[in-house]
Amino acid sequence: MSDASDPFPSPTPEDDGAFGPEFLQDLTRLFLWRRDVRHFLPDPIDETALETLFDLACLAPSVGNSQPWRFVRVEDPERRAQIRANFQRSNEQAAQSYDAARRADYLKLKLQGLDQAPVHLAVFCEKDPPQGHGLGRLTMPETLYYSAVTAIHSLWLAARARNIGMGWVSILEPETLNPLLDVPDDWHFIAYLCLGYPARMDARPELERLGWQNRDALCRQVLRR
Amino acid sequence: MSDASDPFPSPTPEDDGAFGPEFLQDLTRLFLWRRDVRHFLPDPIDETALETLFDLACLAPSVGNSQPWRFVRVEDPERRAQIRANFQRSNEQAAQSYDAARRADYLKLKLQGLDQAPVHLAVFCEKDPPQGHGLGRLTMPETLYYSAVTAIHSLWLAARARNIGMGWVSILEPETLNPLLDVPDDWHFIAYLCLGYPARMDARPELERLGWQNRDALCRQVLRR
Numbered sequence: 270m271s272d273a274s275d276p277f278p279s280p281t282p283e284d285d286g287a288f289g290p291e292f293l294q295d296l297t298r299l300f301l302w303r304r305d306v307r308h309f310l311p312d313p314i315d316e317t318a319l320e321t322l323f324d325l326a327c328l329a330p331s332v333g334n335s336q337p338w339r340f341v342r343v344e345d346p347e348r349r350a351q352i353r354a355n356f357q358r359s360n361e362q363a364a365q366s367y368d369a370a371r372r373a374d375y376l377k378l379k380l381q382g383l384d385q386a387p388v389h390l391a392v393f394c395e396k397d398p399p400q401g402h403g404l405g406r407l408t409m410p411e412t413l414y415y416s417a418v419t420a421i422h423s424l425w426l427a428a429r430a431r432n433i434g435m436g437w438v439s440i441l442e443p444e445t446l447n448p449l450l451d452v453p454d455d456w457h458f459i460a461y462l463c464l465g466y467p468a469r470m471d472a473r474p475e476l477e478r479l480g481w482q483n484r485d486a487l488c489r490q491v492l493r494r
Numbered sequence: 495m496s497d498a499s500d501p502f503p504s505p506t507p508e509d510d511g512a513f514g515p516e517f518l519q520d521l522t523r524l525f526l527w528r529r530d531v532r533h534f535l536p537d538p539i540d541e542t543a544l545e546t547l548f549d550l551a552c553l554a555p556s557v558g559n560s561q562p563w564r565f566v567r568v569e570d571p572e573r574r575a576q577i578r579a580n581f582q583r584s585n586e587q588a589a590q591s592y593d594a595a596r597r598a599d600y601l602k603l604k605l606q607g608l609d610q611a612p613v614h615l616a617v618f619c620e621k622d623p624p625q626g627h628g629l630g631r632l633t634m635p636e637t638l639y640y641s642a643v644t645a646i647h648s649l650w651l652a653a654r655a656r657n658i659g660m661g662w663v664s665i666l667e668p669e670t671l672n673p674l675l676d677v678p679d680d681w682h683f684i685a686y687l688c689l690g691y692p693a694r695m696d697a698r699p700e701l702e703r704l705g706w707q708n709r710d711a712l713c714r715q716v717l718r719r
Contacts, residue, residue: 277709278526279697286527286695288655292520295513296655299521300553300648301503302511327714328525330650332664334701336713343719363632371627380630391719401707402596405605405664407588412664414636415684418643423525425555426651430513430521439557439630439637450719459640470511472504476559482626484502488561489552494568494616494675 278324299430301472306434309385309465318431319388319464326424331416335401338420338459341450343389351449352441352461353383359440378479381438386463391446392421393456417459424462434467503549524655526697531659534610534690543656544613544689551649556641560626563645563684566675568614576674577666577686578608584665603704606663611688616671617646618681642684649687659692 280286323340331337343349360380364372383389394417396410406412425435438461446458476482505511548565556562568574585605589597608614619642621635631637650660663686671683701707 277711277714278522280523280526284523284697286523286697287657288520288524292517292524293655295517296521296524296652297503297550298505298509298511299513299517300550300652301505303553303555305555323714323716325522325525327709328528330528330530330647330662332662334699334707334709336710338713340716341719342716345719348719359633363629366628366632375629378629398713400710400713401701403591404588404600404603404701404706407591408584408666409664409668411639412662415640415643418640419647422555422644422647427521427525430518432512437555437557437637439634441633443634452717452719472509472511474559476626476629481629482559484552484559485561485625486502488563488623488625489502489548490565491548492564492566492677494566494570494573494677 299426302470303426303429304434304471304474306436306467307379307382307475308468309382309387309434309463310468311385311387312466313387314433314464318433322424322427325427326420329416329420329423331401331419332406332412333401333404335398335413335416337395337398337413338417339393339395339452339456341391341393341452343391343450348449349383349389355441355445356381356383356438359442363440374481378481380440382436382463382465383438386436386465388464390462390464391450391458392417392460392462393452394459396455396457414457414459421460421462428464432466433464436463438463524651527695528651528654529659529696529699531661531692532604532607532700533693534607534659534688535693536610536612537691538612539658539689543658547649547652550652551645554641554645554648556626556644557631557637558626558629560623560638560641562620562623562638563642564618564620564677564681566616566618566677568616568675573674574608574614580666580670581606581608581663584667588665599706603706605665607661607688607690608663611661611690613689615687615689616675616683617642617685617687618677619684621680621682639682639684646685646687653689657691658689661688663688
């Protein structure tokens with residue numbers, strides 16, 4: 270940990286790895302206040318803060334320490350427009366999957382902040398990374414994808430703690446993203462993320478406030494076997 | 495948020511959703527000190543603390559607020575023994591996949607704490623939950639699995655903040671878990687987790703300390719498109 274050439278953050282020598290009661294309270298608050306943000310202010314995100322978010326995301330767990338996450342910042346207006354159109358097509362397809370009453374409710378929802386968010390981030394997972402030498406994923410190769418997801422979740426929490434909002438756009442045709450963003454075929458598309466300062470803060474999920482889906486105590490049950 | 499019948503935690507009315515610099519420092523420390531734990535003390539985990547971990551896990555993001563995670567505590571010694579044997583078979587298969595030199599290194603690693611961990615937790619994902627009404631997952635149904643993963647990662651972080659260690663066992667035959675644990679066929683197995691107090695604390699991943707895989711600056715790169 271004391272290797273000065275190591276570019277990664279590490280604890281100070283005095284750090285004993287213990288956490289106090291105030292931190293526990295604030296960590297609970299962080300989980301409560303993290304939202305999928307779809308309403309952004311146009312203000313740019315400070316680049317130093319963004320770099321910190323990437324550093325923290327890369328501290329996420331990964332199967333065999335494979336670190337398979339691959340981040341792509343999407344800045345080109347033409348590429349952004351194609352992703353916007355991709356969402357539009359996928360969203361219309363999704364709307365058609367509902368009966369008329371629910372479709373009307375669906376179409377009232379704003380499910381992405383692609384037009385306002387200053388930072389767009391596509392996250393891929395390398396399907397067979399050299400890192401980790403395959404450890405832990407022979408019978409469950411999907412754990413590579415799950416590792417990329419924990420990096421996204423770390424980034425999400427670290428962003429919210431800095432009042433940077435994040436929204437995860439999944440209403441996309443995933444197979445179109447590799448050629449669109451000119452990344453290798455053996456990268457698996459995981460998520461398209463919008464980041465920016467949120468236009469409002471709320472501790473309640475927007476889908477709950479708007480009556481689409483509440484939290485459900487059934488999902489909190491723990492079976493015993 | 496003020497509905498007294500809501501069983502879920504919520505912020506106090508005075509809570510403005512802001513986080514201070516000390517919290518940011520400690521959140522970074524939490525990411526640095528979270529480890530995949532394979533060496534546990536036999537001491538039981540306080541049940542109240544465990545319940546808190548489940549509450550916090552259920553605050554994770556989920557596609558369409560579908561909350562598809564399904565938790566199963568595995569307590570029966572016979573079931574635990576079958577899972578231990580399942581790991582053993584899968585691990586031998588994994589060892590055979592390496593050449594002789596790397597196999598020798600592989601076999602020196604301790605990749606699970608199944609024998610010592612007081613709490614075993616299997617996590618599944620319901621494949622087509624009614625919650626969320628399908629929102630956000632028509633083109634990317636795998637986002638349901640990713641939602642379960644964010645719940646696991648929340649639980650992991652909340653546990654580490656309480657000095658409770660967690661290890662994720664992925665060296666298993668996933669298709670055997672549903673019948674073994676008597677859960678519905680339409681639950682998709684995501685992870686088998688060991689929880690308990692760690693026998694040691696370290697800010698360096700065990701796979702890095704033992705020379706299997708360091709953190710790699712290549713994985714930290716952010717492409718621009």
